[in-house]
Amino acid sequence: MAKIIDGKAYAEGLRARIGKAVKTLQAEHGLTPGLAVVLVGEDPASKVYVANKAKQTVEVGMNSWEYKLPATTSESELLALVEKLNKDPAVHGILVQLPLPKQIESAKVLNTIDPAKDVDGFHVVNAGRLSTGQDSLVPCTPVGSVMLAKDVLGKLDGLEAVVIGRSNIVGKPVAQLLLQENCTVTIAHSRTRDLPGVVRRADLVIAAVGRPEMVKGDWLKPGACVIDVGINRIERDGKGKLVGDCDFASCEKVAGSITPVPGGVGPMTIACLLHNTVRAACQQKGIPVPQM
Numbered sequence: 001m002a003k004i005i006d007g008k009a010y011a012e013g014l015r016a017r018i019g020k021a022v023k024t025l026q027a028e029h030g031l032t033p034g035l036a037v038v039l040v041g042e043d044p045a046s047k048v049y050v051a052n053k054a055k056q057t058v059e060v061g062m063n064s065w066e067y068k069l070p071a072t073t074s075e076s077e078l079l080a081l082v083e084k085l086n087k088d089p090a091v092h093g094i095l096v097q098l099p100l101p102k103q104i105e106s107a108k109v110l111n112t113i114d115p116a117k118d119v120d121g122f123h124v125v126n127a128g129r130l131s132t133g134q135d136s137l138v139p140c141t142p143v144g145s146v147m148l149a150k151d152v153l154g155k156l157d158g159l160e161a162v163v164i165g166r167s168n169i170v171g172k173p174v175a176q177l178l179l180q181e182n183c184t185v186t187i188a189h190s191r192t193r194d195l196p197g198v199v200r201r202a203d204l205v206i207a208a209v210g211r212p213e214m215v216k217g218d219w220l221k222p223g224a225c226v227i228d229v230g231i232n233r234i235e236r237d238g239k240g241k242l243v244g245d246c247d248f249a250s251c252e253k254v255a256g257s258i259t260p261v262p263g264g265v266g267p268m269t270i271a272c273l274l275h276n277t278v279r280a281a282c283q284q285k286g287i288p289v290p291q292m
C-alpha cells in the first residue's frame with residue numbers, strides 16, 4: 001500500500017516557518033509583508049478561497065486587504081484598482097481571484113499586475129522567466145505539488161515525470177519546475193494517444209485534469225509517486241464528496257506514495273501564496289529572502 005502524503009501537515013509546517021520569517025523581517029527590517037486579494041462577483045467557491053487566503057495571511061502575521069467588487073464591475077474599474085495597488089508601497093502581493101465575470105478579459109487584468117507583485121505567477125513576464133530558467137514568482141499549486149514530491153522522493157534528478165494537463169495555471173508551470181529538477185518530462189493532454197501507456201512509464205505522475213477519478217491503479221508503474229492536483233465535487237451514495245483526478249482506491253494499491261483529496265495538494269496552495277508574498281516583499285525592499 002502506498003504511503004499517504006500528508007499535504008495538510010506539510011502546509012502547516014510551512015506556514016509556521018513563514019510566520020517565523022515574518023517576525024524576523026518585522027524585527028530586523030521593520031517590514032510587514034502585505035497581500036491584497038480582489039474578488040469580483042459572488043462565485044461561492046471563490047468566496048471561500050478568498051476568505052481562507054485572508055485568514056491565513058493574518059495568521060502568519062502579514063497585512064491583508066480584501067477588495068470585494070460587484071459582478072457588474074467593468075474591466076476599466078478593475079484595471080484602475082490593480083493600478084492603484086501596483087503603486088501602493090504597503091502592498092507587496094496582488095491576487096485577482098479567477099474566474100472573472102465575462103465582461104472582463106482575465107489575461108488583460110493579470111498582465112496589468114506589476115510582475116514584482118504577481119504572487120500568483122500568472123503574468124506573462126513571470127511565465128517567461130520560469131520557462132527560461134530565470135528567477136520568478138511561480139504559480140502556487142505547481143510549487144506546492146513539487147514541494148510534496150521532493151519531500152517524499154528527495155532528489156527528482158533523472159526521474160520520468162508525466163504531467164497530465166497543460167493549463168497555464170497548473171500543467172505547464174509544473175512541467176517547467178520538473179524540468180528544472182532535471183526530470184524527463186512528458187506533458188499529456190486530451191489529444192494524447194494511449195494515456196495509460198504514457199502514464200505507465202512515469203516514476204512521478206502529476207494529474208491536473210479536472211476529471212474525477214480518471215487515472216486508474218493499473219495505469220501506474222508499481223511504486224510510482226502520484227501527486228493528484230484535481231479537485232472534483234461528485235455525488236456518491238446521495239452525498240456530495242470531493243475526489244481527485246486519480247481513483248484513490250485502485251491507485252493506492254500500486255503507487256509508492258500518493259496525495260489524498262482532500263488533504264494533499266489543496267492545502268499547499270495558500271501556504272505557497274504566503275511564501276510568494278514574503279519573497280515578493282523582500283525582493284521589492286532589496287532584503288535577502290529568508291529560508292522558509
Ligand code: NDP
Binds near residue numbers: 166167171188195266
Ligand atoms: P483546465 O481545465 O484548465 O485544464 C485541464 C487539462 O486537462 C487540459 O490541458 C486538458 O487537455 C486536459 N484533459 C482534459 N481531459 C483530458 C483527458 N481525458 N485526458 C487527458 N487530458 C485531459 O484545468 P486546471 O489545470 O485549471 O485544473 C486541473 C484540476 O486541478 C482541476 O480539477 C482543478 O479543480 C484542480 N486545481 C486545484 C488547485 C488546488 O489544489 N488548489 C488549483 C488549481 C486547479 P486540453 O488542453 O487538450 O484540453
